[in-house]
Every structure is written in structure tokens, then in C-alpha cells.
Amino acid sequence: MRNPFDNEERIAFRETVRKFTAAEITPYVDAWDEQGEFPESLRRKAGELGLFGFGIDESYGGLGFDDYFMRASSSEELARSSGGGVLASIWCCNIMTGPIQLLASEDIKRRVLPPIMSGEVGGSLAVTEPGGGSDVANLRTTAKRDGDSWVLNGAKTFITGGMRSKYFLVGARTGASGLMGISLFLVEADTPGFTRTLIDRKMGWWASDTTQLFFEDCRIPAENLVGEVDHGFMAIVNNFNNERFAMVAQMLGFAKTCFEESVKYARDRETFGKPLIGHQAIRHKLAEMSARIDMMESYVNQISWLFNEGENPFAEVTKAKFQCSKDLEWIVNESMQILGGAGYLRGHPVERIYRDCKVQSIGGGSQEVMKDLAIKLMML
Numbered sequence: 001m002r003n004p005f006d007n008e009e010r011i012a013f014r015e016t017v018r019k020f021t022a023a024e025i026t027p028y029v030d031a032w033d034e035q036g037e038f039p040e041s042l043r044r045k046a047g048e049l050g051l052f053g054f055g056i057d058e059s060y061g062g063l064g065f066d067d068y069f070m071r072a073s074s075s076e077e078l079a080r081s082s083g084g085g086v087l088a089s090i091w092c093c094n095i096m097t098g099p100i101q102l103l104a105s106e107d108i109k110r111r112v113l114p115p116i117m118s119g120e121v122g123g124s125l126a127v128t129e130p131g132g133g134s135d136v137a138n139l140r141t142t143a144k145r146d147g148d149s150w151v152l153n154g155a156k157t158f159i160t161g162g163m164r165s166k167y168f169l170v171g172a173r174t175g176a177s178g179l180m181g182i183s184l185f186l187v188e189a190d191t192p193g194f195t196r197t198l199i200d201r202k203m204g205w206w207a208s209d210t211t212q213l214f215f216e217d218c219r220i221p222a223e224n225l226v227g228e229v230d231h232g233f234m235a236i237v238n239n240f241n242n243e244r245f246a247m248v249a250q251m252l253g254f255a256k257t258c259f260e261e262s263v264k265y266a267r268d269r270e271t272f273g274k275p276l277i278g279h280q281a282i283r284h285k286l287a288e289m290s291a292r293i294d295m296m297e298s299y300v301n302q303i304s305w306l307f308n309e310g311e312n313p314f315a316e317v318t319k320a321k322f323q324c325s326k327d328l329e330w331i332v333n334e335s336m337q338i339l340g341g342a343g344y345l346r347g348h349p350v351e352r353i354y355r356d357c358k359v360q361s362i363g364g365g366s367q368e369v370m371k372d373l374a375i376k377l378m379m380l
Helices: 009-024 027-033 040-048 068-079 085-089 094-103 106-117 233-268 280-308 315-339 349-361 369-380
Strands: 123-126 141-144 149-159 167-173 181-189 193-197 213-221
Touching: 009 027, 009 040, 009 068, 009 369, 027 085, 027 349, 040 085, 040 280, 068 085, 068 233, 068 280, 085 349, 094 106, 094 123, 094 167, 094 181, 094 233, 123 149, 141 167, 149 167, 167 213, 181 213, 181 233, 213 315, 233 315, 233 349, 280 315, 315 349, 315 369
Parallel strands: 123 167
Antiparallel strands: 141 149, 149 213, 167 181, 193 213
16 A cells, blocks of 8 residues: 655665565574574664664764654564564664663763664663563562662563663662652663573564563662653653554564465465465455555554654554554464465464464553553543
8 A cells, every 4th residue: 555655765765674674584584483593693784774773863873863654664674574583682672772862871872872773782671570561650670779879679571682682771669659669770781680591482483582680689880770760650651652663563564474475375376276366265355454454554654643743642552552463463364274284384474473473462561451551541
């Protein structure tokens, strides 16, 4: 479907990311999945392309501008590789650099942002805990001031990219329970008292280094506080909006890949004397898949426009997150039905998206949490 918001610059950027994905990710994604990892050089290549630089000042190695249509197209085109785990692990730094750009000290910005922008090192956001994820107000990891240091104790889980990352933006409780009393801290991987372990038995995202983090009397300098003490809650919530929007754009890319694989197979496969696509039941599946993809794309374009207009469309992103995750699940299931046994074989793009897609309805806020949050936002 033609995008009414396209211009020469956006079209050229999309084509660049598409070529990068086709050359640097798609041919290798199955091998990386089976190995459970991917080469560090891929992150550096993504950094050279500027994929981590949206909304980051040029003085720190960023692009010096922001455009949500380009953000969306980069997420979508990378997802066309079908490599959800690879995409998650190279993309995770994007959900921790925004708060650093907005809230961190000049020293932290100059120390942390340039090597992340270039892809030399990785970064991760650490909010989710063993006892809860979306319920940020109930964080149990604590940070207590001790002279010129903060001392962290607690644990985080399901942290994407956690084994590779050098820098972590960690949410911890510094005050009373509730919305107030939460602060953000920069923690480096080699800090004494900080350890991490790999979560390696997952349904999908095999190439992603999903991690548990542990803080045991982890002492960090006082200047590693990011933003104001006790005022980190809104920074985390605002950051969720960008994370969820990126996931919606990824879902669109996965859905388009499923559709294209389904059409290609339906044209080549013959049953009962004619191509599979000649059967009405299959054509109806393809028609509805295409219609749902068009609706997903319209959501992405509308939200991109709202962001670019200076709005922060919380309700719209939240609704898109749960609706597009439901549509992706439906589309990949129909795609699997069309491909039959061919789609069930390990290594096929549809098989990979089928086992990966469930995380889209859980990560960044479950469908149920998103629905509840959406109606609350709409009633404000």
C-alpha cells in the first residue's frame, strides 16, 4: 500500500535498510538461530548505518535528528529477515539511549553514547524483575545512598542483549513505595557485585542473549544517577512508548514476510490439478492477511505522524501494540496453514516467525496489560 507520507529521503533510507538486511542478516539468520548467537560485527555494521542514532545529538555520534517514519521503516525492514532474536539483540540499545540523551549528565553522555552509536558496544534497559514487568511502580531492586556511592541490591530478568551489553540503565527503588521513589542508574558490566546469567531455553528468539541480572551490594558512583532521584517512573513510562512502537513496526515486517512466503508457495505448489492459489479457500486467506497488513501499516503511519507532530501518543501506541500482536498471530497461523508441512520445517522463515511471534504479545507489556492501560488513557 502506497505511503502518503513518503518522500525521497524516507524512501532512500528504507531501501538502504532493506539492502542491509538482505545482505547482512537474511542469508545467515538460520545458522545464527541454531548457534544461539550472531557475530559482534553485525552490531558495528548497524552502527555504521546510523540505525542507533535517531534522537541522539551528532556531538554524541547520533544522527542529530529524529523521524518516526524512518524509525518505523528501519524496524520493519530488519524484521523482514525473520530473525526476531537477532533483531532484538542488536536493537535493544535503542530503548536505553533515549533516557540517557534526555536525562544523563554530560560526562555520562560523552562516555556512553558514542560507543553505542557506533555499535562498538551494546546497552540494555533493565526494568523487568522476577516478580513483575509492566508494574513499574512495584520495583523491588533497591538503591541506597552511601556517601559518594549508590549501593544496588536486587535482580532483573528477561533483559534483552544482557550478556553482550557493556552498559545497563537500571531502574531501582530509592524512596517510598509507589510511583515516586524510583530512580535510574547507569551500571557498567564490570562493576563489582554485578553478575549475569543467560536464559538459554526459550521457545523463540534463539539468537538473542536474554539474561538475568543480579546486584549484590553493587556499588556505583553517585554521579551514575540518571535524572533526578525518585523521579525515574515517568522516564521509564515514556520510554516504553518508543519500545512498543518499535515492536509494532517489527510486527508489520514479520507479517509482510509471512504473506510473501505464503503467496510464493501458493503459486508454486499444485494440489488437485491446479496451483494452491487457485483454490478459493486459499485466496480468501490471502485476502484477509493482506487486509490486516494494510491496517497494521495504517496504524504505523498514523502514529509516526503523531510522534513527528510533537505528540506522545500513549493510547494509540498501546492499542496498536495489542491489536497488531493479535493480527500477527493470526497472520502467521494462516501462513503456516497455507504452507503446511513446508512451513513446519525448522529454518523456514514462517516457522521462525511462528515460534518468535508470541513474545510480541508479551514483551513490552502483555496484551491484557495493554488493553487495561489503553482504556485508562482514553478515559483521562
